[in-house]
Amino acid sequence: MIKETTVRNDVINKIINIIDIEKGLSKNSKNAYASDIILMNDWFRKQNINFLNAKEIDFKNLFSFFKSQNLKQNSINRKLSSMRQFYQTLQEEEYIQKNPLNNINSLKKEKKLPKALSEDLITLVLETARENFTKLKTESLEKINKSLRTLVVLEILYSTGMRISELLSLPLSDFVNLKDKLQIKGKGDVYRMVAFNKKSFYYIGLWLKHRSLSKAKANNKYMFPEKNGIGHVSRQTIYKDILNLSKTIGLENKDISPHKIRHSFATHLLNRGADLRSLQKLLGHADISTTEIYTYVEPERLRGLVRDAHPLDKINFKNEESY
Template identity: 35%
Template sequence: MSAAVQAESFLEMLAAERGAAANTLGAYARDLRDLESFVAQAGCAMADADAGVLRDYMAGLAQAGLSPRTQARRLSCLKQFYLFLSREGLRTDNPAALLDAPRLPATLPRFLTEEEVDALLGACDMPPDDGRRWLAARAALEILYASGLRISELLALPRRALTGDARMLLVRGKGGRERLVPLSVQARAAAEALATRDQALRSPYLFPGRDGQRPLTRQGFDRILHDVALRAGLDPARLSPHVLRHSFATHMLARGADLRALQMLLGHADIATTQIYTHVLAERLRAVVEAHHPLAGGRKGAGGQGNTSS
């Protein structure tokens, strides 16, 4: 079996069994082509590469200046690819299993304040040039902020999601995993207003694109979000669907939500992914203490008048 056929079979498995996104499949395909070129120069076939060859490959990525996140994705691809070959009987081991992952920089997610979210929602109520555009904006923002959906999950929502009086949405997330998320009264009302406006399109999607038979594209939604940000007086560069997801999670924790419940709402397979938001709260608490505690930054005027000897 050639390297190209092995790679194709691996990618087909990821798509069929794990529901891998198109972007992930495209990135892994490029990663495997790059690996194939490297191992060929090392004088061996991709399926026969040992841990030493793969270690040299990863070292070369760092020397070439690839970011730690890109290196980590490449390593993830290698581990999954060689595990696949092992399970298919094409190898007896996984030579990438013990390779060390690059240390990733600690980055805290960006999020909006509650006042900024209110400003965004209020901007959708301004006298519109295109009434439907702002109905779609209001419905999308209400659902994203009320439920913490990923943008791919939002745009894939079927129109039938609003059937009946259900207060929950059934969402299909990463890897085809399904979960239930709550739908607030305001979010449901906004979504129903949009569905009523779009009735003539007969679209199967809650957020239809121009022809009605396909969902709104990510690029189309980004343009709507850009315009809403401008109307709300916010810098569009600070706003994205993922920022709204981070804002949902941060505000939920700040108001006392349980971390495990938040993991379920966000659809995280591992609670370690959810725990990043505890760092956000810790950073906020530190800033509050530094800004307001009387001993922050040194005791100002320590002793006051009492410094004078009597």
């Protein structure tokens, strides 16, 4: 007699394979998906529940268990999504009549406050990058180019708020006759304009001159070409270069990543009076709610805002002591 456990496992494998074929899951996605379903099945088995007979209340108990294990909301939501798809396919394959997860809602996504670097820290990083480039003028062309590339990338990221993936995918032709603005294609194939400040514009010109000296890069179409290939330099390489720069000034614990520079760009603009709609356009956010996360302020900043921006702060009451 075939064991019930074997039958259950066969059903699970069959359904996961169907979903894999229909959705074209990557290997990692399929493994994560299978892990969620196996975890669910193991928990039900310990409760003497056949997953094919599980009811809505059983899933509520399961998700209560997940919460008790201090799983993050995003992790719980992913498991819920996996299970909902799993049971939908079970229903379509006529193993069950109704999806028991239809009335179970996802948890509200955690809104994580972007961590921004201070203006002073950003200034220190940029100044160090400029000094490093100046010091290397007598070094080999390769060392000079690497140092200059790091500087130019930093200048552009902080000047425009671009995502590093957007920047690295830009072709050389976009920069040859660059003025002060550039149209780029962001997430969802949405185009937007980004603006360059004077510093970044200057170093872009310098990079173009140095880049032209390298025969290996002459036929590469990207602004920041791979060292020995036809593609562009990788995000990992840029991150490593920025990390090495940070270490030279004792900032290895600050996580000065391209993504954090983007957050800093947005936060600093907002702090200096930029309106939310303009910031949304500069960042390329499809939804204003994504940009609104930057409006979170701590009490200290609120006090500073009243002190520095309130109109009454500018009024001089000459006779205030007489009241």
